[in-house]
Amino acid sequence: xxxxxxxxxxxxxxxxxxxxxxxxxxxxxxxxxxxxxxxxxxxxxxxxxxxxxxxxxxxxxxxxxxxxxxxxxxxxxxxxxxxxxxxxxxxxxxxxxxxxxxxxxxxxxxxxxxxxxxxxxxxxxxxxxxxxxxxxxxxxxxxxxxxxxxxxxxxxxxxxxxxxxxxxxxxxxxxxxxxxxxxxxxxxxxxxxxxxxxxxxxxxxxxxxxxxxxxxxxxxxxxxxxxxxxxxxxxxxxxxxxxxxxxxxxxxxxxxxxxxxxxxxxxxxxxxxxxxxxx
Amino acid sequence: xxxxxxxxxxxxxxxxxxxxxxxxxxxxxxxxxxxxxxxxxxxxxxxxxxxxxxxxxxxxxxxxxxxxxxxxxxxxxxxxxxxxxxxxxxxxxxxxxxxxxxxxxxxxxxxxxxxxxxxxxxxxxxxxxxxxxxxxxxxxxxxxxxxxxxxxxxxxxxxxxxxxxxxxxxxxxxxxxxxxxxxxxxxxxxxxxxxxxxxxxxxxxxxxxxxxxxxxxxxxxxxxxxxxxxxxxxxxxxxxxxxxxxxxxxxxxxxxxxxxxxxxxxxxxxxxxxxxxxxxxxxxxxxxxxxxxxxxxxxxxxxxxxxxxxxxxxxxxxxxxxxxxxxxxxxxxxxxxxxxxxxxxxxxxxxxxxxxxxxxxxxxxxxxxxxxxxxxxxxxxxxxxxxxxxxxxxxxxxxxxxxxxxxxxxxxxxxxxxxxxxxxxxxxxxxxxxxxxxxxxxxxxxxxxxxxxxxx
Numbered sequence: 001x002x003x004x005x006x007x008x009x010x011x012x013x014x015x016x017x018x019x020x021x022x023x024x025x026x027x028x029x030x031x032x033x034x035x036x037x038x039x040x041x042x043x044x045x046x047x048x049x050x051x052x053x054x055x056x057x058x059x060x061x062x063x064x065x066x067x068x069x070x071x072x073x074x075x076x077x078x079x080x081x082x083x084x085x086x087x088x089x090x091x092x093x094x095x096x097x098x099x100x101x102x103x104x105x106x107x108x109x110x111x112x113x114x115x116x117x118x119x120x121x122x123x124x125x126x127x128x129x130x131x132x133x134x135x136x137x138x139x140x141x142x143x144x145x146x147x148x149x150x151x152x153x154x155x156x157x158x159x160x161x162x163x164x165x166x167x168x169x170x171x172x173x174x175x176x177x178x179x180x181x182x183x184x185x186x187x188x189x190x191x192x193x194x195x196x197x198x199x200x201x202x203x204x205x206x207x208x209x210x211x212x213x214x215x216x217x218x219x220x221x222x223x224x225x226x227x228x229x230x231x232x233x234x235x236x237x238x239x240x241x242x243x244x245x246x247x248x249x250x251x252x253x254x255x256x257x258x259x260x261x262x263x264x265x266x267x268x269x270x271x272x273x274x275x276x277x278x279x
Numbered sequence: 280x281x282x283x284x285x286x287x288x289x290x291x292x293x294x295x296x297x298x299x300x301x302x303x304x305x306x307x308x309x310x311x312x313x314x315x316x317x318x319x320x321x322x323x324x325x326x327x328x329x330x331x332x333x334x335x336x337x338x339x340x341x342x343x344x345x346x347x348x349x350x351x352x353x354x355x356x357x358x359x360x361x362x363x364x365x366x367x368x369x370x371x372x373x374x375x376x377x378x379x380x381x382x383x384x385x386x387x388x389x390x391x392x393x394x395x396x397x398x399x400x401x402x403x404x405x406x407x408x409x410x411x412x413x414x415x416x417x418x419x420x421x422x423x424x425x426x427x428x429x430x431x432x433x434x435x436x437x438x439x440x441x442x443x444x445x446x447x448x449x450x451x452x453x454x455x456x457x458x459x460x461x462x463x464x465x466x467x468x469x470x471x472x473x474x475x476x477x478x479x480x481x482x483x484x485x486x487x488x489x490x491x492x493x494x495x496x497x498x499x500x501x502x503x504x505x506x507x508x509x510x511x512x513x514x515x516x517x518x519x520x521x522x523x524x525x526x527x528x529x530x531x532x533x534x535x536x537x538x539x540x541x542x543x544x545x546x547x548x549x550x551x552x553x554x555x556x557x558x559x560x561x562x563x564x565x566x567x568x569x570x571x572x573x574x575x576x577x578x579x580x581x582x583x584x585x586x587x588x589x590x591x592x593x594x595x596x597x598x599x600x601x602x603x604x605x606x607x608x609x610x611x612x613x614x615x616x617x618x619x620x621x622x623x624x625x626x627x628x629x630x631x632x633x634x635x636x637x638x639x640x641x642x643x644x645x646x647x648x649x650x651x652x653x654x655x656x657x658x659x660x661x662x663x664x665x666x667x668x669x670x671x672x673x674x675x676x677x678x679x680x681x682x683x684x685x686x687x688x689x690x691x692x693x694x695x696x697x698x699x700x701x702x703x704x705x706x707x708x709x710x711x712x713x714x715x716x717x718x719x720x721x722x723x724x725x726x727x728x729x730x731x732x733x734x735x
Contacts (some may be wrong), residue, residue, distance in 0.1 A: 059668060065697075067668075067670075067695075067697070067698050068698055092698070093698035093699070093734065094348050094349075094350070094698075094699070094734035094735055095350075095695075095701065095734050097348055104538060110578065112538040112578065119429070119458040120429060120431055120457065120458055120460070120461045121428070121429045121430055121431040121461070122431045123431075123432075125540070125576055125577070125583045125585075126583070127581075127582040127583040127616040127617050127618055127624060127626075132621060133618065133621050133622055134621075134622070134668065134669060136669070137665075137668040137669030137670065138668075180621075245668065266472075267477070267533075267535075267540075268422070268470070268472055268477070272388075272414060272422060275383045275388065279383075
C-alpha cells in the first residue's frame with residue numbers, strides 16, 4: 001500500500017514536470033515578459049477604437065541642425081481582429097505637402113502600404129519588406145511607429161525598477177531572426193503599461209539607440225455611454241548614440257474614439273484627403 | 280551661335296542670382312544655428328527650421344485666407360555632343376516659379392497651380408497653368424473633379440499602357456522634375472464608389488495631345504525624310520481641336536480583393552502623339568484610337584508585383600494596310616519591386632509591344648522605309664538608394680530594348696540641403712544601334728542637367 005502511494009506520488013511529480021509534447025512550457029520570467037509586452041502594445045499602439053493626432057517630428061543632427069516633419073495621423077482599429085489602418089497626411093516640409101500615405105497593418109504578416117503623390121496624381125504601392133527602414137528619414141523605424149510583431153522576439157521579465165518615481169517592469173526582448181539590433185530593454189510603467197524608456201543594443205552588443213517617453217498626458221475620450229481616459233506619450237525622443245542624431249516627436253490635438261470609418265482608408269481618400277479629418 | 284551664347288549667359292546669370300540667394304540663406308541658417316546653440320538649455324524652440332527670413336515668410340503665408348505654397352527653381356542643361364540638327368548646345372535653361380493655391384470650403388475644394396517661367400533656350404517667358412479645378416461631392420458615393428487637372432492611373436513605372444492622359448516627353452528627356460512628365464488635362468472626372476466596384480470616368484471635351492518631341496530642342500527620327508531631323512524639320516501636326524467632336528473618354532473600373540488592386544480600363548480618342556501622316560497635305564496627324572485593358576497589382580513574394588495589358592485598336596487602319604497610320608497593337612507589362620536592403624529599392628519591368636497585322640504592314644511599307652519589328656521588347660531597371668537620413672537620393676533608371684538594341688539611362692542625384700533648399704544633377708543618356716528606333720533616334724540628345732530649388 002505504501003509502495004503504491006509512493007509510486008503514484010512520483011508519477012504525479014513526473015507528469016507535472018514533463019511538459020506535454022509539442023507545447024514547451026515557458027519559464028516564468030518569459031511568460032511574464034510576453035504578458036507585459038502584450039499589455040504594452042495595447043497601451044501604446046492600440047488605445048481606443050480610433051485616434052487622430054497632429055504629429056511634429058524634429059530631426060536633429062549632432063551639430064544641432066534641424067529638419068521638421070509635420071503630419072496628421074488617423075488610426076483605426078479593426079474591431080474584429082488585431083488589424084489596424086493608418087492614414088497620414090503630410091504638411092511639412094513643402095516638397096511633401098499634400099502627400100498621403102496609407103498603411104493596412106496586420107500583426108502577423110507584412111503590411112500593405114500606399115503613397116499618393118498629388119503633383120502627378122499617382123497612387124503607388126510601396127515595396128517595403130524591411131520594417132527596419134527609417135520612417136521619413138527620422139530615427140524611428142516603421143516598426144517603431146506602428147509596433148513590432150510580439151512573437152518575433154523572446155521577451156523576458158528581468159526585474160522591476162523605478163524610472164523617476166514610477167515603478168516599471170524591465171523586459172528584455174531578443175529578436176528570433178537576426179536584425180539590426182540584438183537586444184531591446186524596455187522600462188514599462190506598471191500602471192499604464194506605456195514604455196518609458198527603451199534601449200537598443202547593436203550587433204556588437206553596444207547601446208546604439210535610446211527611446212524615451214518624455215511627457216505623458218491623460219487624454220479623455222467617449223467610451224460607450226461614459227468617458228474613459230487614455231494615457232498617451234505626447235512627447236517622445238529616439239536618439240542614435242552612434243551618430244548623435246535624434247528625433248523628437250510631439251503629438252498635439254490628440255483625440256480618441258472620434259468615430260472614424262473604415263472607408264476613409266481607401267484609394268478614394270488617398271487621392272482626395274478627407275477635409276473633415278485633416279483640418 | 281549668338282543665340283546659344285545669349286541663352287547660356289542668361290542661364291548663368293540666373294544661376295548666379297540663385298547662388299547669391301543661397302549664400303544669403305545659408306548665412307541666415309548658420310546664424311540661426313549659432314543663436315540656438317547659445318540658447319541651449321532652453322528647449323522651447325518653435326517655428327520654422329531655418330532662417331529668420333523664412334520664419335517671417337511662413338507667418339506671412341499663414342495670414343493668407345487660402346493655402347499658398349510653391350517653389351522657385353533654376354535649371355540648366357547641355358547636350359554632351361554636337362547635334363547637326365539642333366542649333367543650340369543648351370537643352371534647358373530656365374527659371375521657374377510655381378504657385379499652388381488651395382482653398383477648402385464646405386461644399387467644394389479649389390486648387391489653382393501655375394508655373395511662371397523664363398525659358399532661356401526658347402528665349403521667352405511663359406505661363407504653364409498646371410491645375411485649375413474644383414472637387415465636389417454631390418452625393419456620398421460620388422466625387423466630381425472639374426477643370427484643368429493632372430490625371431494618372433495604371434501600374435507601370437514610366438511605362439503607360441492604359442493611362443492615355445497627356446505626357447510631356449520633352450520635359451522628361453531634358454531633365455525637368457518628374458512632375459513634368461505629366462501634362463495637364465482639361466477634363467471632367469466623375470468617380471463613383473460602391474461596395475462592389477469603383478468607377479472613374481474622364482471626359483475631355485477637346486483632345487489633349489502629348490507635349491511630344493517636335494524637333495525643337497531635341498532631334499528625332501523623321502520617317503518621311505528617312506533620317507534624323509530637328510530644328511530643320513519641326514513637326515506641326517494637323518490639329519484636333521474641335522470642341523466635343525475631338526473629344527476623349529477614358530474609364531476605369533476597379534476594386535481591391537485582399538489588398539490586390541484589380542482594374543479594367545477603356546479609352547476612346549486618338550493616338551496622343553502625331554503617329555499618323557497625311558501624304559497629300561504633308562502633315563503629321565493624330566489617328567483615331569480605342570484601348571481596352573486591365574491590370575493587377577499587389578504583394579508578390581517579398582515585394583510588389585504588377586501586370587497590365589491593353590489592346591490598341593487603331594481605328595483608322597484596322598486592316599493594317601495604311602502605311603501612314605500605326606497598326607493596332609497588343610501591349611503587355613509586368614513588373615516587380617522590392618526593397619533589397621535598408622533604403623535600397625530595386626524595380627524591374629518587362630514590356631512588350633506587339634504589332635498586329637504585321638504582314639499587311641510589311642507589304643504596304645513604302646520602299647526604302649525602315650521596318651519596325653513585330654515584337655518590341657523593353658526591359659527596365661530602377662535602383663534607388665537613400666542616404667544621410669534620406670536627404671540624399673541616388674537613383675538610376677534604365678530602359679533597354681533587346682529588339683531595338685537601344686538604351687536610355689536616367690541617373691540622378693538629389694540632395695535636400697535644408698527643408699527648403701534642394702539641389703539635383705542628372706543626365707539623360709541615349710544609345711542606339713540604329714537611327715530609327717524609339718530611344719536610338721535621340722542619340723544626339725544625350726544631355727546633363729543641374730537644378731536648384733527653394734520651396735515654401
